[in-house]
Amino acid sequence: MVYSADRNSAADDAAGTSTQVFEAQKRRLESDGYLYLEDLPEDFDHLAFAQRFGTLMPQYDGEIVWSIKADPKFDDHYHSLNTKKLNPHTECYEFEGTPPRYLALWCVHPASCGGGLTTLADGYRFIEQLSDSDRRYVSEKRFPYCSSSGIQASNLGRVAEHPMYDTSSQDRPIVRYSFNCMQRDGDARMEEIAQRFKQFFHDTCVGIEWKKNAFLIWDNFRILHSRTAYKDRARELRRVWLS
Ligand SMILES: [Fe+2]
Numbered sequence: 001m002v003y004s005a006d007r008n009s010a011a012d013d014a015a016g017t018s019t020q021v022f023e024a025q026k027r028r029l030e031s032d033g034y035l036y037l038e039d040l041p042e043d044f045d046h047l048a049f050a051q052r053f054g055t056l057m058p059q060y061d062g063e064i065v066w067s068i069k070a071d072p073k074f075d076d077h078y079h080s081l082n083t084k085k086l087n088p089h090t091e092c093y094e095f096e097g098t099p100p101r102y103l104a105l106w107c108v109h110p111a112s113c114g115g116g117l118t119t120l121a122d123g124y125r126f127i128e129q130l131s132d133s134d135r136r137y138v139s140e141k142r143f144p145y146c147s148s149s150g151i152q153a154s155n156l157g158r159v160a161e162h163p164m165y166d167t168s169s170q171d172r173p174i175v176r177y178s179f180n181c182m183q184r185d186g187d188a189r190m191e192e193i194a195q196r197f198k199q200f201f202h203d204t205c206v207g208i209e210w211k212k213n214a215f216l217i218w219d220n221f222r223i224l225h226s227r228t229a230y231k232d233r234a235r236e237l238r239r240v241w242l243s
Contacts, residue, residue: 079150115230
C-alpha cells in the first residue's frame with residue numbers, strides 16, 4: 001500500500017473560487033480520478049463546492065448529506081458506520097440504473113489514532129490489464145449485487161444485476177465492484193478476477209490521511225475506494241453523492 005496522496009493546497013485560492021483554479025482542479029480530477037484539497041479556509045462551504053462538480057443525489061436514507069461516524073449498533077456489521085476496515089468497492093453498485101458519478105467527502109473530525117485513511121485505486125487501470133477474454137467476460141456476464149449487511153440491517157437494502165464493467169449504459173464505462181457484496185458463488189472465473197482486483201487495489205492504492213476540514217472527491221465510475229481501521233470513535237466525515 002502506498003500512502004502518498006498528492007496534496008493540492010488551496011488555501012491561497014479559497015479552493016476554486018476563481019474559474020481558472022476550478023478548471024485546473026477539474027482537470028486534475030479527470031486525469032487522476034480524484035482530487036484532494038486541504039488547508040481550506042475555516043468557513044469553507046464544502047457542500048456548495050461539491051455542487052460545482054455535479055447535482056446532489058439522495059443517500060440511502062433520503063438525506064443529501066450522510067454523516068460517517070461510528071455507531072455502536074453497527075459494530076458487528078459490515079458497514080461504513082463502524083471503526084473496522086472496509087474492502088474495496090465502488091459506491092452504489094447495488095442500485096438499478098446509474099450510480100453517482102462522483103463521491104465527495106470532507107473531514108469534520110480526523111482520527112487521532114493514525115487510522116481511518118480513505119484508500120483509492122484506479123479501476124480502469126485494472127480493467128486495462130485484463131486479457132481481452134476476461135475483459136469481455138466482465139463486461140457481458142451479469143451478477144447480482146446486494147447492499148452491505150449494515151445497510152440491510154437499517155432496512156435500506158437493495159439488489160440489482162449488472163456486469164462488473166458496464167460499457168453500454170453511459171458515455172464512459174462504469175466499474176461496479178464490491179469484494180463482499182457481488183454474488184459470484186460457483187463462478188470460479190469471476191472469483192479469481194475479484195481476488196485479483198482486490199490484490200491490485202492493495203498493491204496500487206493511495207491513502208488519504210485526513211486533515212480537519214479537508215475535501216476529497218473522486219470519479220465513482222472509475223475509482224475503487226476503501227478505508228483502513230481506526231480506534232478514535234470521534235472521527236467524522238461527511239459524504240455526498242453527485243450525478
Ligand atoms: Fe463506500
